[in-house]
Each structure stands twice: as structure tokens, then as C-alpha cells.
Amino acid sequence: MLFWFVSGGYKEIFSFVDRHTPVLPKRPQNPLAAYIVSAFKVFGNQIQLDRSWSSWSGADLVVESIPKALSLQRLSFHKCRQRGDSTDAFAYVMLCELGDALADVNKTMEFVQTLKDRQCGFTCLYVIDHFFWGWFLRRLGGGWGWWWGDGTY
Numbered sequence: 001m002l003f004w005f006v007s008g009g010y011k012e013i014f015s016f017v018d019r020h021t022p023v024l025p026k027r028p029q030n031p032l033a034a035y036i037v038s039a040f041k042v043f044g045n046q047i048q049l050d051r052s053w054s055s056w057s058g059a060d061l062v063v064e065s066i067p068k069a070l071s072l073q074r075l076s077f078h079k080c081r082q083r084g085d086s087t088d089a090f091a092y093v094m095l096c097e098l099g100d101a102l103a104d105v106n107k108t109m110e111f112v113q114t115l116k117d118r119q120c121g122f123t124c125l126y127v128i129d130h131f132f133w134g135w136f137l138r139r140l141g142g143g144w145g146w147w148w149g150d151g152t153y
Helices: 046-051 059-065 101-117 130-141
Strands: 010-017 034-040 072-080 092-098 122-126
16 A cells, blocks of 8 residues: 655644744754654545544644653644545644653653554654764755765765
């Protein structure tokens, strides 16, 4: 089965940001941070789903029952701008930024499993590779030539 995200095709329709978390930049500053990503394919009345998204997506569950030790920093909900006739594209995506997710990986994975047990959408834990990001940003500082494949690495 083939699934894909529509590149640049999602609109943020809701965002909760902890009062101690800066609105921008959205890239976490804490190396122990991770994201819970949930993607949803839907069939049916999207207008009704837009109204009740917080219950069926699990956002209410996340806000009410996430362990304090994981430090929920940000929860955002995104809707696909153009679905067209494709039923393979995800209609909605929910991102939960956890400030201290890697401090207790077992507790984090237990909570991810709680979301998976709801059997609503595809849910995973995503960790930013800070080593790669540092390399990537150093390459950007040197110009974009390597990006276009001219052989300079």
C-alpha cells in the first residue's frame, strides 16, 4: 500500500503552544525533544470532522493524559489543502512536540502505544537527528551547489 504526504499541501488549522515555549522557531532547542506524528486518512463528511477533530484525532487524550515528565510543548493539527480524488493521501496530520521525550524513552513509547491502541490513524515517534541538521546547515552556509548535484560535497 502506498501512502504519501502532499508536499507543502497542509494548512495548520489549530496550534497549542505551551506558555514557556517560543512560538518561533518551531524547531526544538532541547536535544531530548521528539515528536509524536499521527496521520489520518478519512472517508466521509469532512466538514463534520473539521468540527470534532480534537476528539477523534486523540488531541483531547494527549492534552488530558500525557505524563508531565514528557513535557508537552506544542500540539498542532494540519489539514490537507487539496485532496482531489486521491484516497492514498493523508487528509489530516497531528504533531505533538514533547520537550523531554528522550529523557524517559520507555514512558514515551508507552504513551505512543496508547495512541496506537485507539486504532485511529497511523502514529509514530519522530526524533530530529541533530548531527544531520548540523551537517546540513553547514552545507547551506557554503552555497547551494551541492544541492543541485554538481558533484561538490
